Amino acid sequence: MEELDLKEIFNMFWTRRLQIILIIIILLTIGLIYSYILLVPEYQSTTSILLAKTNTSQGGTTDTITSTDITLNKNLISTYSALLKSDSVLTQVINNLRLTKTTEELEESILVSAKEDTEIIEIKVVDEDAQLAQRVANEVAQVFITRIAQEYYNMDNVYVVDQAKVEVEPYNINHTKDLVVFAGVGIIISVIYVLIANMLDITVKSKEDIEKKLGLTVLTSIPMCDFKMPVKGGKK
Secondary structure, rough: OOOOOOHHHHHHHHOOOOHHHHHHHHHHHHHHHHHHHHOOOOOEEEEEEEEOOOOOOOOOOEEEHHHHHHHHHHHHHHHHHHHHOOOHHHHHHHHHHOOOHHHHHHHHEEEEEEEEOOOOOEEEEEOOOOOHHHHHHHHHHHHHHHHHHHHHHHOOEEEEEEOOOOOOOOOOOHHHHHHHHHHHHHHHHHHHHHHHHHHHOOOOOOOOHHHHOOOOOOOOOOOOOOOOOOOHHHHH
């Protein structure tokens, strides 16, 4: 591709401004349809549990948490995270809430993560039903504490910090962001279209094109003339 100066680049895009605007409008229309019609709103509810040593002594005082306890809990976070999504927990949640989902479907809607530099595990549940997402998040935490932590492992250092709430706003919908993204894609496609169209365009539009393509100097040029001259009496 030949070198272009700023004026030529501007003219290249300016001559195809209608096509550029049309492409952007088409992409914005697709973005509107996707964001407002096709995108199914989903709601995310979050509950958090804490791993901490809070066993009280016989005198009624709380045992001091040592650095060893903190390190042990942090090492167990990955294990606890895996147990939260285990089949035994999910099956119990399905039975308690009388869900029609399978354990695989329920597992896909649950995200378990640990807050950085803390002993807190967050359980996030995504569902099209905001109330169901809230119920599942709380139930997963409760089943894990009562059945897995206490019954199976005899652990009493797991506590619920924050109960999940019913979210009123879907977490996966942001109309402004969607439209900006689609507009950006439209601009990129427009730029690519103009560059490709310019590369494939081999027509000569000016004497400068002749001098560049053929390396010849244009001595003269014939202007465009309108030969449709009026004739007296209606005859040529």
